[in-house]
Amino acid sequence: MPAYYRAGGAAVWGTPVMMSIPFFGYALAFAAMWAGRRWIAVALWALSVVAQLWLFRLHLTDPLPPLGF
Amino acid sequence: VTPDLSRALNIAGLFAVAAVLAAALFDQLVYHDLPCPLCLLQRAGFVAAAAGLALNVRFGPRPSHYGIVLLSAVAGAAVSIRQMLLHIAPGSGSYGDVLLGLHFYTWAFLIFAAIIVGSAAMLLFDRQFEPPRPAGLPWLGRAAIGVAALLALANGVSTVLECGAGLCEGDPTVYELLEPAAPAAGG
Numbered sequence: 001m002p003a004y005y006r007a008g009g010a011a012v013w014g015t016p017v018m019m020s021i022p023f024f025g026y027a028l029a030f031a032a033m034w035a036g037r038r039w040i041a042v043a044l045w046a047l048s049v050v051a052q053l054w055l056f057r058l059h060l061t062d063p064l065p066p067l068g069f
Numbered sequence: 070v071t072p073d074l075s076r077a078l079n080i081a082g083l084f085a086v087a088a089v090l091a092a093a094l095f096d097q098l099v100y101h102d103l104p105c106p107l108c109l110l111q112r113a114g115f116v117a118a119a120a121g122l123a124l125n126v127r128f129g130p131r132p133s134h135y136g137i138v139l140l141s142a143v144a145g146a147a148v149s150i151r152q153m154l155l156h157i158a159p160g161s162g163s164y165g166d167v168l169l170g171l172h173f174y175t176w177a178f179l180i181f182a183a184i185i186v187g188s189a190a191m192l193l194f195d196r197q198f199e200p201p202r203p204a205g206l207p208w209l210g211r212a213a214i215g216v217a218a219l220l221a222l223a224n225g226v227s228t229v230l231e232c233g234a235g236l237c238e239g240d241p242t243v244y245e246l247l248e249p250a251a252p253a254a255g256g
Contacts (some may be wrong), residue, residue: 019106019232022113026143027121032219033127045120045137049144052113055236056148059106062239 022052075197079125080225081224082187086119089180090220093173094227102166102183103231103241111177114145118184119217119229126210129202130243138188146181149174211222 025048032041070078083111093112096102104112128134152174155165165173191197231237233245 007156017236018102018234019109019237020225020228023116023221023250024112025216026113026116026224029219030123030214030221033120033123033214034218036127038124038128041124042086042133042137043122045117048113049117049141052110052117052144055106056110056144056151057111058236059239060151062106 017055017058019055022048022055025051070191070194070197072197072201074193075130075194076126076203076207078191079122079130079206080210080213082184083119083122083126083217086115086122086184087213087216087220090115090119090217090224094223096166096173097227100166103244105164105239105241106237107148107155108165108174109224109228109237110148111145111152111174113197114141114148114181115177116217116221117141117144118181118223118226121188123214123217126214127206130197132192132198135192137189139185142181142184142188146178146185149178149181153178155167164210 025044029041029044029048030037032044090112093104093108097104118138118141121134121139121141124134124137125131152164155161156172163172168176171179228237230244230246231241238245
């Protein structure tokens with residue numbers, strides 16, 4: 001859903017793709033394991049991997065950082 | 070390899086992956102080495118592999134859990150290979166800190182490769198998959214899963230602080246949410 005969000009140090013309009021989504025997905029998977037829900041944990045892992053690969057695709061062509069960083 | 074020994078080895082592996090994640094967070098917080106997007110995706114790969122190990126610890130060893138570890142490590146290794154290739158040409162610079170002569174992304178690839186080899190080797194031992202599955206969950210296993218879960222959560226919070234609700238900058242120098250907002254793009 002489009003909204004104002006912060007990216008690159010500025011407020012921009014668009015659909016946010018949160019870089020943190022995979023981490024929270026995996027954290028929920030760990031919580032499901034703790035609760036003894038194996039299939040929920042596996043499903044959350046699978047969704048998080050898909051999000052991770054999607055983010056990889058978005059960052060695949062990032063430019064190199066400035067030399068000497 | 071008995072189911073109990075397999076579980077013990079998976080607990081050790083889970084602590085080892087947690088140590089890698091903790092070292093990355095330590096470097097970020099103490100030496101202010103902010104992770105780039107590809108660095109964050111490599112961390113996510115380690116957390117994903119940890120989830121597979123944790124499944125083995127929590128529910129007993131299964132081939133599908135090792136499959137989860139292997140797929141996660143391959144996904145993480147793909148990111149680290151991409152980052153190594155970005156900097157492989159002479160004069161293309163590098164990113165982040167160096168440990169024992171290797172950049173973190175090179176270390177990440179080596180560790181992902183070790184995870185792949187280790188998981189494939191574990192799959193060679195069929196006896197661990199025979200019933201009965203190990204009963205209960207030892208306190209060390211609970212501790213390993215708890216530490217991994219906390220590190221996943223800490224990385225999520227850190228990523229929100231660094232990148233806000235969007236994608237991260239390629240060359241981050243500040244935590245976006247801790248800095249004053251810039252004017253909206255295009256007025």
